[in-house]
Amino acid sequence: MKAILLTLDYIYFGAKADIKVWDPSVESNDEYNTSRVSLQSCPYYDFESLESGWAVNPRVYGDKKTRLYEYWTVDGSKATGCFDLTCPGFVQTIKEIALGAAIYPISVANGLPYQISIYIFKDPNTSNWWMQYGEKINVGYWPHNWFSLIIRGAESVEWGGEVYSLKLGQSPHTATKMGNGEYLDPIFGDSCYMKRMRVLDNSRILKFPEWVSTYADEMGLLPNQQAHNAPDGLLLSDP
Numbered sequence: 516m517k518a519i520l521l522t523l524d525y526i527y528f529g530a531k532a533d534i535k536v537w538d539p540s541v542e543s544n545d546e547y548n549t550s551r552v553s554l555q556s557c558p559y560y561d562f563e564s565l566e567s568g569w570a571v572n573p574r575v576y577g578d579k580k581t582r583l584y585e586y587w588t589v590d591g592s593k594a595t596g597c598f599d600l601t602c603p604g605f606v607q608t609i610k611e612i613a614l615g616a617a618i619y620p621i622s623v624a625n626g627l628p629y630q631i632s633i634y635i636f637k638d639p640n641t642s643n644w645w646m647q648y649g650e651k652i653n654v655g656y657w658p659h660n661w662f663s664l665i666i667r668g669a670e671s672v673e674w675g676g677e678v679y680s681l682k683l684g685q686s687p688h689t690a691t692k693m694g695n696g697e698y699l700d701p702i703f704g705d706s707c708y709m710k711r712m713r714v715l716d717n718s719r720i721l722k723f724p725e726w727v728s729t730y731a732d733e734m735g736l737l738p739n740q741q742a743h744n745a746p747d748g749l750l751l752s753d754p
Contacts, residue, residue, distance in 0.1 A: 518693065518731040519675030522714060522724035526668035529636030529715030530554055534568050535708045536629050538581045538621050539692035542680075546691045547572035549584070550676040550707055552633050554644075554669035563589045563665040565657055567633045567646045569618055575601065580617040583631070585646050587657055605646075607655035612648050614655075624695070636715055642666050672724070674709045 532552050539548045551568030567585040575598050576582055585605055588596040597604050599614040607614060622629045634647040642659035659666045680689035694707025713721040 516678050516680075516693075516732060517675065519673040519729070520709070520712065520727050521671060521673050521730050522727045523671035524726065525714075525716050526670065527554060527672050527714050527716055528639075528668055528719070529634065529713075529721070530669075530672040530674075531632070531634040531636075531711065531713040531715075531721060532674050532709045533630045533632050533711045535694075536569055536581060536618050536621055536631055537695040537707055538579075539571055539694060539696055541571045541573060541579050542689055542691045544573040546678070546680040546689060547574065548676065548678050548691055548693060549586075550694065550709075551584075551586075551674075552635055553673040554635055554665065554671070555673065556664035556668075556670045560591050561593070562591045563587075563662050564591075565635055565644050565646075565665065565669075567635060569631060570598075572598065575599070576615060581621060582615050582617050583612070583648070585614060585654075587661070589662060604661055605655055605657055609652065609654060612652055612654050622695070624697075630710075632711075637666075637668065639719075672714055674712050676707065 530552050534550050534552075541548055547570060549568055549570040549572075551566045553564055553566035555562045555564045565587050569581050570584040571579055571581055572584070573579055584598055586596065586598050587604055599605065600607060605614070618631065620629050632649050635644060636647065637644050638656070643656040644659070644665070645656045646654045648654050676693050678689070678691050678693050680691055697706060712723065714724045715721050
């Protein structure tokens with residue numbers, strides 16, 4: 516299931532956000548939760564996608580810690596799709612930041628907020644797509660020759676979260692949380708949030724998107740597909 520802020524109708528060469536970091540509960544080892552920035556090119560059920568943020572994914576990492584991740588697919592996750600360096604695709608170029616590394620510190624309710632900054636952008640010279648952590652650390656890139664559509668630019672950008680579970684649309688519903696699993700506290704703002712959401716378009720200037728829409732769903736997916744987060748526990752803002 517998914518809860519996102521979405522922008523489209525332009526060609527995008529980058530997207531960025533500051534993402535508050537939590538350690539949500541994941542009910543079983545075949546489920547996961549992510550909070551991420553994602554760029555996609557259609558068609559909808561056969562899309563190419565690049566994404567990065569934080570995830571709790573026991574099946575990939577062997578535990579329920581919150582970890583930095585990247586993911587890509589070229590067919591809507593039907594037959595392709597890979598987290599981090601678990602298969603060929605993403606090329607890591609530095610040793611200082613490890614994909615799959617546990618993130619610390621983590622935000623706690625009524626405590627100090629902690630966040631990570633993620634920026635995905637296309638290199639105009641090589642057409643490779645880069646993942647940047649923080650404000651200037653380029654972790655690595657997705658080679659352009661893995662893709663056929665998104666190398667010309669992404670058709671949409673999503674900021675938000677995902678929950679993958681085979682129990683979606685069934686009873687009992689999965690207990691895996693989205694974000695921190697709580698609705699927004701009007702005083703402390705303890706929900707998971709994304710701030711400083713920006714896109715890079717033909718102007719080559721990072722800017723707030725001209726048009727955005729919210730979207731939330733709950734759907735069952737094919738075994739290799741991802742699912743996206745639910746409305747609770749997610750706040751999208753731009754102060």
